[in-house]
Amino acid sequence: MSHVPYKIISPELLEAAAGWAPRYFVGLAAAALRAGRGGRSIGDLRGWILEGWRVSDTPGALTYDSRAAATPIYRQANIGHLRLLPSEQHWSPPRIAGRWCARPDDVVLNKLVPVRAAFVSPNARRHPVDGNALIIRGLTTSAAVWVALCLNHPGYEQLLLVESGVLKRVGLGALEALRVPPVPPEMDGLAARVRDILDDATLVSEALHRTREEANAATTTTSRTEHDLAGGSFFARDAVSNESWLPSATALRAEQSALEEDSGWVALDELASFDDRTRLCHAPDGARVLRLSDVGDDLLAPSAADAHASELIPSRTLAKPLVAGDVLLSTLGTSFRAAYADEDMPPNTHPVDGWVRLRFRETPAAWALLLTTAALRSQAARLTVGSAQQFVPPDALRSLRVPAPSRDVRDRWQRAIEQHHAQRRSLDRRWSSLMNELAALFDAVHAPFMPSPVRMKEALR
Missing domain, CATH: 3.90.220 (Adenine-n6-DNA-methyltransferase TaqI; Chain A, domain 2)
Incomplete structure (x- = not known):
């Protein structure tokens, strides 16, 4: 007689999930679900979620806006793990203002896989965010960095994509329902260091x-x-x-x-x-x-x-x-x-x-x-x-x-480039050390829930 494998799911875990899809309760998604069961949603942290600027530069399109062709936009390629990756066009002054423009302490999240979440520091230029990205706004600095840190882990990524269907895409509802563990008190100092390093890196690149x-x-x-x-x-x-x-x-x-x-x-x-x-x-x-x-x-x-x-x-x-x-x-x-x-x-x-x-x-x-x-x-x-x-x-x-x-x-150019390289390598060393500390804190908080082979240190790299 053949037996069908099964797994018993606790009522508490069933209640914590946004649906009854089996993928909620296996692998890293289940670990992230257990870790966030007693945690906070973005709304609980007094934040809210916005969509990016959905615009077209093609005349006649429903979303056509004449400003789009000449406006620098943070697109998915500009969203890295925990930090924005500006290109040459983003050093120009912002040309428009709107709720979909990046602001300090925002978390910018791309919708399509692989999911990446970037923290926006005060020195980042306030250009619009592409419509294929989501903006988390209203969080404190420590909460914003903690949420971005969690979103960059494959467990939370899988949790966001369970209900996405054939096209793996993060939806507003999934992000609103996501819960993360409470912000550790150590994040106050670590988040301030993240902000300072990103600000320094912006000045060096500029x-x-x-x-x-x-x-x-x-x-x-x-x-x-x-x-x-x-x-x-x-x-x-x-x-x-x-x-x-x-x-x-x-x-x-x-x-x-x-x-x-x-x-x-x-x-x-x-x-x-x-x-x-x-x-x-x-x-x-x-x-x-x-x-x-x-x-x-x-x-x-x-x-x-x-x-x-x-x-x-x-x-x-x-x-x-x-x-x-x-x-x-x-x-x-x-x-x-x-x-x-x-x-x-x-x-x-x-x-x-x-x-x-x-x-x-x-x-x-x-x-x-x-x-x-x-x-x-x-x-x-x-x-x-x-x-x-x-x-x-x-x-x-x-x-x-x-x-x-x-x-x-x-x-003069030689000195400027040598100075840039020296400053960048110093910043990279500071960033690497900080990422190790953040990874250690994330792993300590999630240790009871996450499988040991998948730690934040590997996920960030």
């Missing part, structure tokens, strides 16, 4: 943005000649090359020649030496790999503690480890970026072969900054090859034309 704007201005002083490639254009014979007969590549060569002759821009291979691209034969002990996705728009390669775990593939990894002063240039033309290796670069860091290593004679950080400006990204995008038009051949990067600012300007 200072780099101002330096980047100056570099962008240095690359846009020269007027560009726009070619009508669709209607046909004539080019000088020197612009036509057997390397590529694509109209965009021909137009780029003509533009580069004009930049060199009229504005004094210099070919990259005249400014820097290109290192050899020998690959590893085997994975050295203690080696770590730097992928293209590990570097953002701030030229900073992450510290060892922040690096994502990634298996090192020797045949796809450059043999020579990074040293201070190295500049890395991405071969991904559709997402062109650079990295500068400072004095605190973790040892035994090997870049993947999607990077090209450069060595400049002087002010390498300043040249790296120039290589990430809009003008240089435009050049790189037109050097892509292949059917997908994504990657740039490493040798083709030698043809990039770069402006040559005065030494005083480059020295």
